[in-house]
Amino acid sequence: MTQSAPENRALCRDCGMRLGATLARCASCGSPRLVRHPELDRLAIAHIDCDAFYAAIEKRDNPELQDVPLIIGGGQRGVVSTCCYIARIYGVRSAMPMFKALEACPDAVVIKPNMEKYAKVGKEIRERMLALTPLVEPISIDEAFLDLTGTQRLHHATPAETLAGFIRAIERDIGITASVGLAPNKFLAKLASDLEKPRGFSVIGAAEAKAVLAAMPVGRIWGVGKVFQQKLERDGISTIGQLQTVDAADLARRYGSIGLRLAQLAQGEDARLVTPERGAKSVSSETTFRTDISSFQTLRPILRDLSEKVSARLKKSGLSGRGITLKLKTSDFKTITRARHLSDPTQLADKIYSAGVDLLENETNGRKFRLIGIGVSDLETADRADPRDLLDQSAERRKNAELAVDRLRDKFGKSAIELGLTHVTRTAEKPKKT
Known part of the structure; x- marks a missing residue:
């Protein structure tokens, strides 16, 4: 030793x-x-x-x-x-x-x-x-x-x-x-x-890095998912060795900032440091159903329930976020994600649900879904969350009402107050949790 x-x-x-x-x-x-x-x-x-x-x-x-x-x-x-x-x-x-x-x-x-x-x-x-x-x-x-x-x-x-x-x-x-x-x-x-x-x-x-990497498929590069790998292969790049021969400027022109990253990693270069603290990148909740669901009206209360769960976790952790992502999985296991970016960070279930339900409405076109989820990303601390909206007094009233409900639930338990939508969810047959 x-x-x-x-x-x-x-x-x-x-x-x-x-x-x-x-x-x-x-x-x-x-x-x-x-x-x-x-x-x-x-x-x-x-x-x-x-x-x-x-x-x-x-x-x-x-x-x-x-x-x-x-x-x-x-x-x-x-x-x-x-x-x-x-x-x-x-x-x-x-x-x-x-x-x-x-x-x-x-x-x-x-x-x-x-x-x-x-x-x-x-x-x-x-x-x-x-x-x-x-x-x-x-x-x-x-x-x-x-x-x-x-x-x-x-x-x-x-x-x-x-x-x-x-x-x-x-x-x-x-x-x-x-x-x-x-x-x-x-x-x-x-x-x-x-x-x-x-x-x-x-x-x-x-x-030996370049030689070891050369024979590997481009999918072995961290961050190159299935869709991007297929795009690279359509462009004639299937191995890391092929990437090594392409000029970095050319890769940047083709693929933007990720092209520069590809050029560096293909050469075995990575300047990222080992950083001890990795805060959560997102907070989300999802559920898998016992039977597939296609109805928007049936999915809405489930989405509201999930939004409340995400909101509670954000509030407990002192976090908020601007990015709202809806996740759906079809009956044939295809995953669909749809996202919206808010002007201000939020931790309110009302705003999370409102953004999510708008995204959901566009996807309920007869397809059957086996899973639904909602998440909040682009996280930051809660001190900047949900500023007062002088142009939308109803939003301010909903915020105050939600915070009042939170206080009651903290004191008497979660089941002390049931909102209309979530009451429908909790009294129906509960979906299987993932």
Whole structure:
């Protein structure tokens, strides 16, 4: 465990021993799981991603599930939250409709998500990450970027050695596994962590970045979704290597600011820092129905109920936002999103619902929907929310009425006051929550 270890010496992931570069197995513990790379002791940006996190926790807690395909998700009309690696062999994937997942793997065991339990484990892992470095940038409950620059003196080990010890510890103490990507920047670290899952430890160095990226499809670039990937392919760009040959100015002319970003990432360059605080980018709520709904009049009270939930979370968190997004999923699983930007930030259910219902009315043309959701984005603090509108006195009255209802509900409980629309929702058959 030394800072002065010669470059390209191997690191045993199972015991931490430093070894000669030519050995195939660890001389100390006999493990073949060795990491070797010319830049191993000079890299400090890592991406850690727990392996099949929800499923791993359930298998840890019930040993009888160890050797069976396991799916974490909703009922027959729900979707797969995650699945174990055995189920993935059968073609099951996250976000797959549950009925398709069970068609692919009919012998799978299905368990509903226990988010409280998963959050507790995620918090424990996050606290252990923070013991390594204060520069931890969470991406989700089970993954994060870490910057271990300058931690050698603290841990008496290189970042690579510290990371190997970390994943050994969470496997031993918490009972789940994780994969690590180590690189000179966040983009390459994220790519590296996906290369050898599960229980992976992969390194992409600066010198080899362009060559490693060249054969990858453009969809591997962070932020290039399915639609944009198809656009690039129509333009004759299907691999990152092809992007590398296109002038940055040309990409900017074709695709705007994202074109410049593509040019940089294709070369393996990423100037983003690991930032410890990642505030919420949006607050949303959605629900999946037991049976598909096409009627605008039926959807309206459900949308109002969701708007109240979003509003309550904004108020509790001291947040507001200008962006209102309506989400719909059709009976054939196509997702539709429609957005509106408000002139002032809001945290009021009345304004969230008003914008959402206008967007909804344009989409209810006979199509059947299996899911509806509403969200608020472009978040900021609540001190600028909902300024007084001198031109619309009725809006001010609605605001005051809503705040009065909030005070009553805080004192006597949420069911103390029911508005007309939400009362319809709550007295009808409740839709299944996602």
